Amino acid sequence: MAGGELFIKDTEAMGDKAELAHEEVVQIVALTEEEKVLERKLRIRIDALIMPLVILVYLMNYIDRNNYAAARLQGLEEDLSLSDSDYQTGLSILFVAYILMQVPSNMLLNYVGRPSLYLGFFVCAWGLVSALTSQVKSYGGIVACRFILGLVEAPFFAGVLFYLSKWYTKKELALRMSIFYAGSLLSGAFGNLIAAGILNGLAGHRGISAWQWLYIIEGAITCAIGLVICFVLPDFPDTWRLLSPEMKQIANRRLAIDAAEADVDEAGGMSQVRGMKLAFTDAKTYILAIAYMAITGASGFQNYFPTLTKTLGYSEIVSLLLVAPPYIFMVVWSLIHSHFSDRFGNRFWFFTYPIPITIVGFIVFMTTSSFGPRYFSFFLMIFVFTMNGTLYSWIANAIPRPPAKRAVAYAFINSIGNSASIWTPYTYRDQETPYYRTAMGVCIALQVLAAICAITLRLLLQHQNRQLERLENEDITLTEKEIRKLRKTAELEGIDIAAARRLQKGFRYML
Known part of the structure; x- marks a missing residue:
């Protein structure tokens, strides 16, 4: 235990010096009032x-x-x-x-x-x-x-x-x-x-x-x-x-x-190889990639939107015109959605509330034939696009540093997410018109998968936030496991142990 207490004092002293140096640098380079104008x-x-x-x-x-x-x-x-x-x-x-x-x-x-x-x-x-x-x-x-x-x-x-x-x-x-x-x-x-x-x-x-x-x-x-x-x-x-x-x-x-x-x-010595290692050993990378794939697949109906509106029984011209209102509605809604997600500092609830709405839309489309309910279902299905913006923001907060890790994670998540667009088109089969029950069923399953990913990610982030809170508590003695974890972070990121602990200070993952 004594070794752990000594380690805490040393890292605190080194961390204080690093913070003072950081404050001096920021003070020197900060813009003046005239420059801010x-x-x-x-x-x-x-x-x-x-x-x-x-x-x-x-x-x-x-x-x-x-x-x-x-x-x-x-x-x-x-x-x-x-x-x-x-x-x-x-x-x-x-x-x-x-x-x-x-x-x-x-x-x-x-x-x-x-x-x-x-x-x-x-x-x-x-x-x-x-x-x-x-x-x-x-x-x-x-x-x-x-x-x-x-x-x-x-x-x-x-x-x-x-x-x-x-x-x-x-x-x-x-x-x-x-x-x-x-x-x-x-x-x-x-x-x-x-x-x-x-x-x-x-x-x-x-x-x-x-x-x-x-x-x-x-x-x-x-x-x-x-x-x-x-x-x-x-x-x-x-x-x-x-x-x-x-x-x-x-x-x-x-x-x-x-x-x-x-x-x-902190990231001065971070190479792309080390960033790749950090990204691929972080469970959050895979959870976010699967979630992105799920919502990309569930939004695959956009590639068939004119075909889906054609099932309402109107001419080709009218069918094309009917595509526009749901998109215009979603432009306005998504901006409001993103604003309040940032304002309340929440990602989980803003990612998950569209899921039941879209599922209702898929069910209505595959079970009704009259114009009113079917066209209204498009306005419900298109709520899947609000989840994209939320996920982009969640990635930035769940994988915030170092930059090399974040760059690799973004590339991997984007590749896995877009892979859904390769196979989902084959679920829209002409013989199932006008209900496309296979495609709608796949969309529902993918939305359920997205919900599971969101819940899993929230639980993981809550656990990691508790760990971060413990590291900040000066009255506790770090365990050997926590010390080894800090040493591993310092080694992987090319920094000293004090800087590794300072990385955790004041930071919490957004839920």
């Missing part, structure tokens, strides 16, 4: 140019990815002689390529070092692939185009996360990511509205089918936006000509301050 102007300038551009691209990203579902109602299957399984393969193959390209994309972005050219190039690339998809004549052609589309779309999301982190502090980034994610929901509404307009006005024009016009027009728009990104999107503060030298200096300093406050020296 310029910082507010800088933030407004960044918000006015960068955020609208990346949201616009994200909107087109989802439109080009999901126009496959709208094209199904415009004669794609008939023109290409696709069977039900052929269509499903074309849907899932995109996500195979999407997952394969995640890690190479980040490596390439770091090598290029020019986000404007990098992102702009791939935006133009997927716009070109989308436009050329209009010329395919067979099953093999559509599968090849969908695979290539997944390859060239994959760099965008990971690239934008990296890009925005070069402009915004962590506190600022949370709100911007919530607004950014709303772009994917808006795409569900506007993409199908565009498809309805094309079907109404251009079907058969110049001998070209409606689904071909859909790919041509949306692909051309995306290419134009990609060119704008290449020439208008600033790379980094140092190279943005619209910023004065003072603003450039503040832009760099405030990010340096933010990084210093987040990870003073």
Whole structure:
């Protein structure tokens, strides 16, 4: 016991010195009041140019990815002689390529070092692939185009996360990511509205089918936006000509301050290999990955949304128009949902309350045939999208440090989550129209799985919070097991034992 008490005193003394040093560093580099005034102007300038551009691209990203579902109602299957399984393969193959390209994309972005050219190039690339998809004549052609589309779309999301982190502090980034994610929901509404307009006005024009016009027009728009990104999107503060030298200096300093406050020296010796080891030995990584896969699979109906609304008995144009209201409703609801989740500092309840709502929606759709209940079920099913934003925030709090561990965990969770989009399309079988009971049953099972993951994660975090509270109690003597754990943390993260204990101080996992 004496050894444990001596260890406590030593670590407390070393921790106090480290905290004093940290306070001195922060005091030296903190922005002055005059600089904070310029910082507010800088933030407004960044918000006015960068955020609208990346949201616009994200909107087109989802439109080009999901126009496959709208094209199904415009004669794609008939023109290409696709069977039900052929269509499903074309849907899932995109996500195979999407997952394969995640890690190479980040490596390439770091090598290029020019986000404007990098992102702009791939935006133009997927716009070109989308436009050329209009010329395919067979099953093999559509599968090849969908695979290539997944390859060239994959760099965008990971690239934008990296890009925005070069402009915004962590506190600022949370709100911007919530607004950014709303772009994917808006795409569900506007993409199908565009498809309805094309079907109404251009079907058969110049001998070209409606689904071909859909790919041509949306692909051309995306290419134009990609060119704008290449020439208008600033790379980094140092190279943005619209910023004065003072603003450039503040832009760099405030990010340096933010990084210093987040990870003073704890992650200085952290390599990617060590980060990978930490991520893959943390049970939370796997729980979050399974939860993400579950909600991604449960939201797979978005790839069949126009097909599902077609079961209401209306024309193709009306069926496309009926997709928009649920998405627009969810854009508003998800922003309110995320605001209150942050305000109350809670993730578990905001992750779980949509689960019974979505399950009711799936049950109503698979058991009723009248218009009112079936259309209302879409507004219930779409609550699954509120869970995405909550999960992103929960990941950041459940795996907060070190950065190398967090980076690997994000990549792994994203890959496992998107894998659900490879196999869930095969559960939507034409012979089960209009109820799609197999698909709805799978969605219900996946939501139950998500609930189990949330409960398991909450119990685990409560246990770890009790351990953190014990480590902070100066009146208790650490056990040999706790001392060994701190030593292991210090060894893995490349820090001393005092810093390892200081990592725990004042921190609690958000439940």
